[in-house]
Amino acid sequence: MSFASLLAEYTTRPNIWDEMCVQDEIRNHYQVFFDSLSQVSPAELSRKDELAKKLFMSQGVTFTVYNDGEGIEKIFPFDIIPRIITATEWQHIEAGIKQRIKALNIFLKDIYHDQFIIKDGVIPPSLVHSCPNFLREMVNVDVPFNIYTHISGIDLIRDSDGSFYVLEDNLRTPSGVSYMLENRNMTYRVFPGLVPRNNVRSVKDYPDLLLKNLLAISNRQKSQPTVVLLTPGIYNSAYFEHTTLARLMGIELVEGRDLVVDNAKVYMKTTAGLKQVDVIYRRVDDDFIDPLVFNPGSILGVSGLYYAYRKGNVAIVNAPGNGVADDKAVYPFVPDMIKYYLNEEPILKTVPTYAMENPDHFKHVFGNIAKMVIKKTNESGGYGMLMGSAATEQQVGDYKKEVEKNPRQFIAQPIISLSSVPCFINNKIQPRHVDLRPFALYGPQGIEIVPGGLTRVALREGSLVVNSSQGGGSKDTWILS
Amino acid sequence: MLSRVADAVFWMARYMERTDNILRALRTNYIASQDEIQNFDWQLWIDGLGATAQKTDVKLAYREALHHLLLNKENDTSVITNIVRARENARSVQDYVTKEVWQSMNDYYHLIRDKHTEYLLLHGDPVTAFDNLLRESTLFYGTVDITMNRGEGYTFLNIGKYIERLLRSLDILELKLKELETNDNEMVQWKYLLYSLSGYEFHTKFYRNTLTTESVLHQVISNVQFPHSVFYCLLRVERYFKNLDTISLPEHYKELEFLLGRALSNLRYGMPARPTVEGIKPLIESTRIEIKSLGQKLAGFYFGYS
Numbered sequence: 001m002s003f004a005s006l007l008a009e010y011t012t013r014p015n016i017w018d019e020m021c022v023q024d025e026i027r028n029h030y031q032v033f034f035d036s037l038s039q040v041s042p043a044e045l046s047r048k049d050e051l052a053k054k055l056f057m058s059q060g061v062t063f064t065v066y067n068d069g070e071g072i073e074k075i076f077p078f079d080i081i082p083r084i085i086t087a088t089e090w091q092h093i094e095a096g097i098k099q100r101i102k103a104l105n106i107f108l109k110d111i112y113h114d115q116f117i118i119k120d121g122v123i124p125p126s127l128v129h130s131c132p133n134f135l136r137e138m139v140n141v142d143v144p145f146n147i148y149t150h151i152s153g154i155d156l157i158r159d160s161d162g163s164f165y166v167l168e169d170n171l172r173t174p175s176g177v178s179y180m181l182e183n184r185n186m187t188y189r190v191f192p193g194l195v196p197r198n199n200v201r202s203v204k205d206y207p208d209l210l211l212k213n214l215l216a217i218s219n220r221q222k223s224q225p226t227v228v229l230l231t232p233g234i235y236n237s238a239y240f241e242h243t244t245l246a247r248l249m250g251i252e253l254v255e256g257r258d259l260v261v262d263n264a265k266v267y268m269k270t271t272a273g274l275k276q277v278d279v280i281y282r283r284v285d286d287d288f289i290d291p292l293v294f295n296p297g298s299i300l301g302v303s304g305l306y307y308a309y310r311k312g313n314v315a316i317v318n319a320p321g322n323g324v325a326d327d328k329a330v331y332p333f334v335p336d337m338i339k340y341y342l343n344e345e346p347i348l349k350t351v352p353t354y355a356m357e358n359p360d361h362f363k364h365v366f367g368n369i370a371k372m373v374i375k376k377t378n379e380s381g382g383y384g385m386l387m388g389s390a391a392t393e394q395q396v397g398d399y400k401k402e403v404e405k406n407p408r409q410f411i412a413q414p415i416i417s418l419s420s421v422p423c424f425i426n427n428k429i430q431p432r433h434v435d436l437r438p439f440a441l442y443g444p445q446g447i448e449i450v451p452g453g454l455t456r457v458a459l460r461e462g463s464l465v466v467n468s469s470q471g472g473g474s475k476d477t478w479i480l481s
Numbered sequence: 482m483l484s485r486v487a488d489a490v491f492w493m494a495r496y497m498e499r500t501d502n503i504l505r506a507l508r509t510n511y512i513a514s515q516d517e518i519q520n521f522d523w524q525l526w527i528d529g530l531g532a533t534a535q536k537t538d539v540k541l542a543y544r545e546a547l548h549h550l551l552l553n554k555e556n557d558t559s560v561i562t563n564i565v566r567a568r569e570n571a572r573s574v575q576d577y578v579t580k581e582v583w584q585s586m587n588d589y590y591h592l593i594r595d596k597h598t599e600y601l602l603l604h605g606d607p608v609t610a611f612d613n614l615l616r617e618s619t620l621f622y623g624t625v626d627i628t629m630n631r632g633e634g635y636t637f638l639n640i641g642k643y644i645e646r647l648l649r650s651l652d653i654l655e656l657k658l659k660e661l662e663t664n665d666n667e668m669v670q671w672k673y674l675l676y677s678l679s680g681y682e683f684h685t686k687f688y689r690n691t692l693t694t695e696s697v698l699h700q701v702i703s704n705v706q707f708p709h710s711v712f713y714c715l716l717r718v719e720r721y722f723k724n725l726d727t728i729s730l731p732e733h734y735k736e737l738e739f740l741l742g743r744a745l746s747n748l749r750y751g752m753p754a755r756p757t758v759e760g761i762k763p764l765i766e767s768t769r770i771e772i773k774s775l776g777q778k779l780a781g782f783y784f785g786y787s
Binding site (some may be wrong): 057058059060233234239240242243244246247252253254255257258268269270271272273 | 482483484485486487569572573574575576577580583584587588591633637725728729730783784785
């Protein structure tokens with residue numbers, strides 16, 4: 001059996017945008033890739049699949065699940081067939097994300113200072129002040145270059161007509177960028193020659209761009225500022241990413257216990273004594289960075305860190321308090337922010353969102369529950385979510401009670417059928433649903449987006465949940481030039 | 482570099498060196514038990530390598546003994562435990578060691594967890610299992626040598642490696658001295674001691690005689706050309722320690738320099754002119770004490786232990 005016959009079995013579902021096929025025709029941008037594969041047998045593909053698994057394992061590109069002391073190595077499932085995005089589509093995405101990040105960043109500056117957007121009646125004050133991630137500690141704190149969202153991961157999905165929607169803005173400590181880099185490394189091992197033949201744009205610049213931005217925000221008059229990456233430690237599921245980024249940027253990977261604050265300056269403990277730290281790229285959540293100010297039980301942070309930050313002696317990336325801007329209840333107001341701050345029309349679409357606080361919305365949502373998904377405003381990773389189409393009456397009833405208890409913590413959206421892409425599963429090419437998370441870097445010189453991103457795949461047939469904690473995998477993402 | 486990182490690199494090197502030394506010793510003794518030495522006492526090795534708290538009275542047959550010494554995760558000193566610990570240390574400094582070193586460590590880990598390794602030890606040819614594992618170990622040393630930069634991390638890595646090797650040589654020597662108490666074939670025991678330390682061929686070339694207690698003890702303790710001799714290892718520690726001069730606080734450096742000098746002198750001048758089995762024991766004991774205080778100071782000054 002050849003690849004072509006494998007492909008003939010590929011059937012797309014109605015009312016879903018398939019990224020490869022349109023009415024059994026292969027779209028232009030997938031043509032080169034599939035032509036090169038036309039002579040490859042399924043057995044060969046499955047060998048490639050095995051190779052990828054083996055490489056991930058031996059390179060330790062794994063996350064560890066600890067339950068018997070030693071821990072079990074798991075690889076984040078990887079599908080070998082790349083997801084391809086055209087140059088035009090990318091231009092649109094890039095412009096849209098830049099616009100959005102710019103507005104969100106001004107929003108953060110505004111909300112922690114003068115709050116013009118509230119005074120002008122664009123956003124209700126209750127919305128902001130009821131948000132658990134609004135940090136009063138950040139009010140009137142000036143951050144270097146007025147940048148809050150140095151690194152953001154914007155989750156995009158495609159509706160049945162192919163248009164891109166923003167599903168979520170991740171402005172706190174978005175992860176997954178190491179998989180964007182590793183997946184590309186895997187592709188040129190699995191399909192030698194195909195990346196150059198398809199004119200795929202490189203993602204390798206990411207660590208350099210990030211380091212450039214981190215160095216630039218140091219406050220100290222020094223030719224070589226000290227930049228560190230603060231990790232919660234080896235038990236964190238994203239630890240592999242932390243080590244990868246630290247290695248690629250050549251900066252120290254530190255844990256909270258490696259740092260100490262003295263006289264409002266942050267130092268790391270080295271073999272040669274204490275050394276001052278200028279910039280901290282932290283992968284520890286707001287709540288844990290300083291036990292004196294936030295969660296007093298935290299051992300992942302550093303006592304006094306926040307004071308040093310307010311004094312301007314150390315820069316923290318991303319800024320604390322960004323959670324108020326990626327709160328799911330604030331999300332529907334982002335188009336208004338774009339109009340208010342930038343006087344522009346939003347480039348990327350936003351999914352209609354119902355605030356469960358609003359009794360009319362509440363009624364509407366539970367009246368049409370089969371077409372709705374209800375989410376908690378502050379949860380991520382696909383937790384605490386109800387997919388109306390897949391829930392039993394009992395589940396809906398229980399969930400409704402939860403929502404009634406604290407409606408501010410819930411929003412609802414119509415279920416959007418994510419676009420599908422070909423995946424190699426069980427020796428067959430099958431369609432699976434995907435999203436896309438490009439990573440935007442905001443530095444003193446502006447916003448840059450590496451041409452690529454993390455494509456997450458819902459590996460279960462028909463599933464729309466792509467989160468890695470819920471049976472999701474990933475793919476290499478090709479942006480054509 | 483970060484104190485925590487220096488500590489982890491130091492211990493990674495120690496666990497890897499420990500693994501290598503134990504594997505070579507066990508391989509040699511397994512072969513001896515199949516051939517020249519009748520009624521090989523595996524219990525002696527299990528007790529000798531094991532933690533006192535984990536002693537059992539059960540006599541294990543050779544395959545079970547091998548399984549216990551290599552693959553038993555409950556055994557605190559088994560080879561797999563050592564590799565897991567080396568890897569955990571490497572993981573916590575994954576950004577510091579090179580990607581190649583991390584991968585080689587990772588391959589080692591996956592090999593010892595491989596079902597085939599267990600099969601070879603329990604049902605197949607254990608020597609093949611030893612050889613496969615030792616190849617990974619050798620690859621690790623080569624990868625470190627070729628890919629790691631010669632900075633501070635490399636210094637601590639080597640200090641750890643040679644301290645560990647020194648202690649292993651003492652351990653294996655002491656085990657042999659114990660075996661000699663119940664076994665009168667001294668020549669055969671000395672031969673396998675040297676095989677365990679990869680030093681038999683060297684002995685025949687260097688001493689040009691049959692094995693004598695004197696020459697064997699000289700080789701294991703004092704011979705500066707023998708990479709497993711106690712004296713050689715300590716000289717290496719001294720050599721790498723000197724690299725720390727520029728980064729250390731002067732008082733810390735001086736204190737350690739003194740301790741190292743004392744340990745070296747103890748070996749240089751404490752070695753009996755005609756060493757005997759009984760006569761060497763005080764030197765072994767005093768060397769252990771010197772190394773222990775050295776290690777404690779190192780941890781206090783550089784690794785942030787207080």
